[in-house]
Amino acid sequence: MLARVRDCRVWALCALFAVPAWAETLPGQTVTLDDGRHEHTLHVEVARTASERARGLMERESLAENAGMLFLYDREQPGSNAYWMYKTRIPLDIAFIGGDGMIRSLRTMPPCHATSSRECPVYPAGAPFRAALEANAGYFDAHDLAVGDRVDLSAWLTP
Numbered sequence: 001m002l003a004r005v006r007d008c009r010v011w012a013l014c015a016l017f018a019v020p021a022w023a024e025t026l027p028g029q030t031v032t033l034d035d036g037r038h039e040h041t042l043h044v045e046v047a048r049t050a051s052e053r054a055r056g057l058m059e060r061e062s063l064a065e066n067a068g069m070l071f072l073y074d075r076e077q078p079g080s081n082a083y084w085m086y087k088t089r090i091p092l093d094i095a096f097i098g099g100d101g102m103i104r105s106l107r108t109m110p111p112c113h114a115t116s117s118r119e120c121p122v123y124p125a126g127a128p129f130r131a132a133l134e135a136n137a138g139y140f141d142a143h144d145l146a147v148g149d150r151v152d153l154s155a156w157l158t159p
Contacts, residue, residue, distance in 0.1 A: 029043075034150045045067075056088070060090060079126050095140060103148065131153055
């Protein structure tokens, strides 16, 4: 009986400290946003592969104040491409960015608490883009960032 209790305690301790694959973060970098008057820096995780982009910020309980995720694409994506918030627990802003670094579209996306992905709304870019940048909802407004402002993508993309 004592062995079973010990095994249960060990299992519970392992379960407590286990980190599921979806909760692992990607390597962090910084990105600079320029509104023409001020530069703002976000600490971002960079999603380059299809699986990293699909996982995005799913299942996160929070996002640091000046943090986000940068989604990169090998080629320009059509404006009809959309993002969703399935399994995303925090409200986010998203900027769709052209290969020239110009913000082409902004959206605010509330969390989707549906049990099926089909029940979550989608948020189309509305303009072609090479990258998308997610941050906490309200970030772009709070920093006076708007369509036409710039994001320095030179570390990842060549125009």
